[in-house]
Amino acid sequence: MITVSLxxxxxxxxxxxxxxxxxxxxxxxxxxxxKANGKxxxxxxxxxxxxxxxxxxxxxxxxxxxxxxELKAAADADVEISQTILEVEAAVKNNQSEIGQExxxxxxxxxLQPSVVNYLANLAAEIDDxxxxxxxxxxxxxxxxxxxxxTEWQPIILLWLRRKDAHLQQQKQDFxxxxxxxxxxxxxxxxxxxxxxxxxxxxxxxxxxxxDKIITQILNWTNSSPLLFIKEEANSALQHTDHTKVIAFLxxxxxxxxxxxxxxxxxKILGEIGTGNETAxxxxxxxxxxxxxxxxxRRQVAESLGIIDxxxxTAxxxxxxxxxxxxxxxxxxxSVFAAETLERxxxxxxxxxxxxxxxxxxxxxxxxxxxxxxxxxGTIGAxxxTAxxxxxxxxxxPSVSEYIRLQAAESLxxxxxxxxxAxxxxxxxxxxxxxxxxxxVAESLGRIDPGNEMAIATLIQLIQHTSEEDYTRSLALTSLGKIGIGSExxxxxxxxxxxxxSINEHTRSLAAQGLGNIGVGNxxxxxxxxxxxxxxxEDEYTRRQIVSSLGKIGTGNExxxxxxxxxxxxxxxxxxxxSEAVESLGKIGIGNETAxxxxxxxxxxxxxxxxxxxxxxxxxxxxxxxxxxVxxxxxxxxESETVTDFIRWQAAENLERIEPGNKKAIAALxxxxxxxxxxxxxxxQAAESLxxFLQNNRDRFEVVKTLSAYWQLDYExxxxxxxxxxxxxYPDFYQAWHQHNFATRMMRRFKQILFTRxx
Numbered sequence: 001m002i003t004v005s006l007x008x009x010x011x012x013x014x015x016x017x018x019x020x021x022x023x024x025x026x027x028x029x030x031x032x033x034x035k036a037n038g039k040x041x042x043x044x045x046x047x048x049x050x051x052x053x054x055x056x057x058x059x060x061x062x063x064x065x066x067x068x069x070e071l072k073a074a075a076d077a078d079v080e081i082s083q084t085i086l087e088v089e090a091a092v093k094n095n096q097s098e099i100g101q102e103x104x105x106x107x108x109x110x111x112l113q114p115s116v117v118n119y120l121a122n123l124a125a126e127i128d129d130x131x132x133x134x135x136x137x138x139x140x141x142x143x144x145x146x147x148x149x150x151t152e153w154q155p156i157i158l159l160w161l162r163r164k165d166a167h168l169q170q171q172k173q174d175f176x177x178x179x180x181x182x183x184x185x186x187x188x189x190x191x192x193x194x195x196x197x198x199x200x201x202x203x204x205x206x207x208x209x210x211x212d213k214i215i216t217q218i219l220n221w222t223n224s225s226p227l228l229f230i231k232e233e234a235n236s237a238l239q240h241t242d243h244t245k246v247i248a249f250l251x252x253x254x255x256x257x258x259x260x261x262x263x264x265x266x267x268k269i270l271g272e273i274g275t276g277n278e279t280a281x282x283x284x285x286x287x288x289x290x291x292x293x294x295x296x297x298r299r300q301v302a303e304s305l306g307i308i309d310x311x312x313x314t315a316x317x318x319x320x321x322x323x324x325x326x327x328x329x330x331x332x333x334x335s336v337f338a339a340e341t342l343e344r345x346x347x348x349x350x351x352x353x354x355x356x357x358x359x360x361x362x363x364x365x366x367x368x369x370x371x372x373x374x375x376x377x378g379t380i381g382a383x384x385x386t387a388x389x390x391x392x393x394x395x396x397x398p399s400v401s402e403y404i405r406l407q408a409a410e411s412l413x414x415x416x417x418x419x420x421x422a423x424x425x426x427x428x429x430x431x432x433x434x435x436x437x438x439x440x441v442a443e444s445l446g447r448i449d450p451g452n453e454m455a456i457a458t459l460i461q462l463i464q465h466t467s468e469e470d471y472t473r474s475l476a477l478t479s480l481g482k483i484g485i486g487s488e489x490x491x492x493x494x495x496x497x498x499x500x501x502s503i504n505e506h507t508r509s510l511a512a513q514g515l516g517n518i519g520v521g522n523x524x525x526x527x528x529x530x531x532x533x534x535x536x537x538e539d540e541y542t543r544r545q546i547v548s549s550l551g552k553i554g555t556g557n558e559x560x561x562x563x564x565x566x567x568x569x570x571x572x573x574x575x576x577x578x579s580e581a582v583e584s585l586g587k588i589g590i591g592n593e594t595a596x597x598x599x600x601x602x603x604x605x606x607x608x609x610x611x612x613x614x615x616x617x618x619x620x621x622x623x624x625x626x627x628x629x630v631x632x633x634x635x636x637x638x639e640s641e642t643v644t645d646f647i648r649w650q651a652a653e654n655l656e657r658i659e660p661g662n663k664k665a666i667a668a669l670x671x672x673x674x675x676x677x678x679x680x681x682x683x684x685q686a687a688e689s690l691x692x693f694l695q696n697n698r699d700r701f702e703v704v705k706t707l708s709a710y711w712q713l714d715y716e717x718x719x720x721x722x723x724x725x726x727x728x729x730y731p732d733f734y735q736a737w738h739q740h741n742f743a744t745r746m747m748r749r750f751k752q753i754l755f756t757r758x759x
Contacts, residue, residue, distance in 0.1 A: 004075045004082045005151040006068065006111055008089040012040060013064050013071060014106035015088055018099060032660050033100070036091040040084045047081070049074050065115030083696075090695040091660060111155075124159035128168070130175035133157055138183065141731040148179065148197055149190060149730050157197070161204040172205045180214065186737040187713065189725035192230060199237040206242050215241070215249050223265060227715070229722055235272075243273050251283040263287060264297045271304025281309045288318055295322060295334050299341055306345030306352075315345070316355045324359075324369050339372045346380040353381055357390040371407050378411025388416050395425045402429060402437050406444065413448050423448070430458055435472040438462055439479060446483025455483055456490050463497075474510060481514025491519050495528045508538070509545045516549025526554055530563060544577045551584025561589050565598050568612070579611050586619040596623060600633050603647065617650045621657070631658060638668055645672060645682040649689065656693045666690075666699050673706050687720045697732065700724040704736035 015037045049071070075082040092103050110116070127133075133153065137144040147153040161172055179198035184190035199218050202211045218241065221234035238246060250266045257263065267284060274280030284305045288298065299322060305315035322338035346352030359365055360373045374391065381387030394400050394408040406429060412422040426448075429441045438458055445455035462476040484490025497503060497511040512529060519525030532538060533546045547564070554560030564585045568578060589595025599616035623630045637643050637651035652668040659665075671677075672686035694700055707713060707721050725733055 003150070003152075004072070004085050006072060006116070006155075007107065007151055008085050009068050009072045009075060010107040010110040011089045011092050011103065012037075012085045013067055013110060014103045015092060016041060017064065017106060018103050022099065032091040033088070033095050033103075036084070036088045036660075040081075040088055043081060043084055044074075047074075047078065049081070063113050063115065064110050065113035065119075068110055068113075068116055069119055087661065087695065094660070094692060120156050121159055124156045124163065127156075127160055128171070130171050130178070133160075133175065134178055134182075136178070136182065138185065141734045144731070146730040149193055154197065154200075158200060158204050161201050169207065173208060176201050176205065176208050176214075177210070180210070184730065184734070186708075186734055187718075187721070189722055189733065190730050192233070192722075193725065196233055196237050199241045202245070203241045203243075206245070211242060211245050212249060215246050219246075219250075219269075222269070227718065227722075229719055238269065238273055243277070247274055247277055247280050251279055254283055254287065260294050260297055263293070264300050267297065267301045267304045271300075271307045274304070274308040276308065281305065281312070284308075285314055288314060295325075296337075298322070299334075299337055303341045303345055306341075310345070310349055311351035313351070313355075316342075316352055320355060320359055323372060324365065335369075335372065339376055342376050343379045346376070348380065348382070348384070350384070350386070353377065353384050353387050357386055360390055360394075367401060367404060370404055374404065374407045374411050378407075378414045381411075381415045383415065388412065388419070391415075392419075392421060395421060402432055402434065403440075405429065406437065406440055410444050410448075427454065430454065435462060435466065435470070436475075439472055439475050442476070443479040443483060446479065450483060450485055451487050452483070453487075453489070456480065456487055459483075460490075460493050463493075474506070477507065477510040477514060481510070481517040484514070484518045485520075487518065491515065491522055491525055494519075495524060498528055498532060505539050505542055509542045512542060512545045512549050516545075516552040519549075520553045521555075522553065526550070526557060526560060529553075530560065533563065533567075540574050540577055543573060544580050547577060547580045547584050551580070551587045554584075555588045556592060557588065558592070558594065561585065561592055561595050564589075565594070568598075582612050582615045586615045586622075590619060590622045591627065593629070595619065596627065596629055600629075603633075603637075613646075617647075621650075621654050631655075634658075638664060645677055645679050648672065649682050649685050652686075653689045653693075656689070660693065661695050666693065669693070670699070670702050670706055673703065675709055675711075684716050687716045691720050691723050694723070694727075697728050700728050701732055701736045704728065704733055705739050708737045708739065 015033060019034065019037055071081075071085075075085055092100055092107075095103075131145065133145070133147045135145040148157065160168075161175075176198050179194045179201065182191055182194035184194075195214070195217065199214050202208045202214055208214075218234050218237050221230050222238065225231050225234065247270065250269060254263065254266045267287065270280045270284060284301050287293065287301050288305070293301070298318060302315040302318040302322075305312050306319075309315070319338045319342050323335050323342070325334050325338075327335075342352065342356070346356070356373050356377055360370060360377075365373065374394065377387045377391060391408045391412040395405055395412070400408075405425060409422045409425040409429075412419055412425075416422070423445075426441050426445055429437060432438055432441070439462060442455040442458040442462075445452045449455070459476045459480045463473055463480070466473040466476070480490055480494070484494075494511045494515050498508060498515070500508075503511075512532070515525045515529060529546050529550050533543060533550070538546070547567070550560050550564070564581050567573060567581050568585070571578070573581070585595060585598075589598075596619075599619050602612050602616045603620075620630050620633070634651040634654050637647050638655060640648075643651075648668055649672055652665040652672070655662050656665040656669070669686045669690050672682055673690065675683075677683045677686075690699075690703055694703065704721060704724050707717055710717060713721060728736075
């Protein structure tokens with residue numbers, strides 16, 4: 001029997017809801033998710049489980065909680081439904097698109113709806129013995145009970161710990177003691193899970209007598225665990241445990257320590273969990289009073305204070321002081337970091353904005369400080385009238401430098417997009433006699449109004465009237481290649497430059513680069529670049545830039561694709577130009593049959609350069625799921641006995657991406673994971689692929705069995721095993737982990753003696 005969690009069921013319902021919403025606007029939710037979801041909907045129709053098809057709900061406040069409970073009951077009774085729900089959940093997990101995030105968000109909301117919460121609370125109310133959640137049989141877990149590791153039971157456990165019944169007090173103490181002391185007999189994967197549940201548990205049961213021990217361990221993991229995922233899990237645990245106790249513990253530790261790093265670390269954590277907490281606020285304020293405090297720590301303290309106590313004047317003053325501090329050495333970025341911190345804590349904050357404006361209008365601020373203040377206001381002052389008025393005042397002041405006025409105009413345009421005074425100020429600055437100002441203004445106008453004719457004309461004039469040795473000319477050329485997108489005037493000018501015999505190689509290269517940025521799909525630009533490449537009269541650097549630009553603007557162009565293939569087959573050009581040609585062909589030849597045939601030919605060659613091999617694989621991968629030639633090629637490679645491990649891995653990875661759950665692909669990846677695979681990189685890549693694609697516990701069992709034969713698990717293998725432990729029932733993981741031969745058991749025992757434990 002397959003057990004599905006409430007999270008999996010909620011994800012399935014959220015997917016159905018989102019797909020119905022997408023269909024109304026003629027959109028889809030992605031191939032893999034759509035396929036799995038369509039399979040579930042059809043299955044539910046066949047089995048007369050018509051939830052979400054006949055239910056009428058208030059569209060303003062839909063409640064799918066009852067649907068969740070009904071589908072959960074159906075899944076518990078029908079293995080076909082439960083398996084299909086797990087397929088939907090796996091597809092959504094692998095979907096990183098915006099719609100994927102929406103599905104996950106809706107699933108989380110469904111789990112919090114009243115009918116679901118009441119269902120869980122009723123289950124928790126019926127349990128009077130903590131052994132219902134955990135009855136551990138060390139060495140023989142198949143005889144035990146391990147609901148603590150089942151996702152669907154964890155919210156029930158937390159609700160049980162929240163119960164106020166007097167007769168449960170000792171039960172709850174004993175239960176958390178059991179979680180903290182749990183030993184799994186397989187490299188601590190479930191030890192971590194038990195401990196993290198204990199950390200969440202003391203957030204509900206606040207009378208636990210050894211809470212400080214748990215808090216200390218979680219903090220140690222956030223600070224010093226060599227495993228990134230444990231650090232992340234520990235940080236997450238801090239968000240859900242008893243904040244009052246954590247803060248009290250941290251403040252006590254802060255007062256007893258003079259170590260700089262300890263100060264910084266505690267200040268950072270308090271900024272994450274201490275919102276509105278007077279103890280945390282007071283501790284941070286006391287820390288700022290230490291005169292010898294390092295600037296970096298002082299800034300972190302101020303940032304944390306600004307987060308948990310928005311508008312705190314001491315925090316703002318500290319950061320403004322650092323903003324004005326002079327550079328003590330070449331690599332002193334104190335003022336830059338202070339500006340970034342003010343941007344993070346000050347968005348929409350009237351107190352911060354008012355303080356920035358006050359300093360801006362004072363005589364204490366030099367031009368560099370004033371420029372930073374104006375920039376910060378442009379980031380945090382959207383729609384704020386105080387900020388807008390201050391910037392307008394700067395623009396209208398005759399005593400302000402052109403550079404400050406330019407920055408003020410840009411910032412004003414960001415926070416008040418319809419303000420015409422900003423544009424007028426920029427146009428007025430076009431009368432400047434300073435070439436650098438002209439370049440900056442033209443680029444600014446181009447960013448605000450892409451294709452702005454005055455900006456383009458100004459840049460062209462600068463290019464025409466400055467010498468090739470003048471750095472401003474290079475800057476102007478680069479800017480024209482950014483803001484002239486689609487402009488025939490800009491494109492024609494750059495083509496003329498390319499064809500000119502009186503410019504130097506650097507200018508010609510910049511012109512080629514510019515065409516690559518603004519001439520997408522423009523036949524004249526493509527033709528000019530191709531002719532220049534075929535002339536073979538250019539220096540290698542310029543040829544390389546031409547090849548790069550063709551890779552940006554020649555998508556799907558058969559002539560460009562053919563030319564790049566010819567360049568690669570002729571082996572002309574240096575290795576850097578050929579490498580650029582490989583990359584460009586990879587960009588513009590996706591789905592093109594000529595390019596596909598070339599890549600397949602390269603991969604079938606007995607000798608292929610590494611960068612061509614990688615690009616061939618990458619391009620075939622991007623061709624998508626519908627090209628029969630590519631699919632047939634990957635199947636052939638997977639079944640071949642003569643291909644390299646690298647190609648076999650790529651074949652498996654791509655087939656799995658095309659058809660999630662492909663049994664042959666998963667089997668090939670597990671085979672590559674074997675310690676006997678000679679190439680470490682291939683094994684590592686197979687592990688990363690399995691981490692992405694594993695969908696069922698049968699395959700996870702095989703992966704754990706394979707990993708158990710390793711002498712020592714390096715990070716990527718430990719991470720894969722951890723992902724398996726997140727889904728496999730503990731008895732199954734234990735069985736898989738101990739299904740290795742006698743020699744391997746002895747090696748592991750020897751390792752346990754030699755090496756220190758992680759926990």
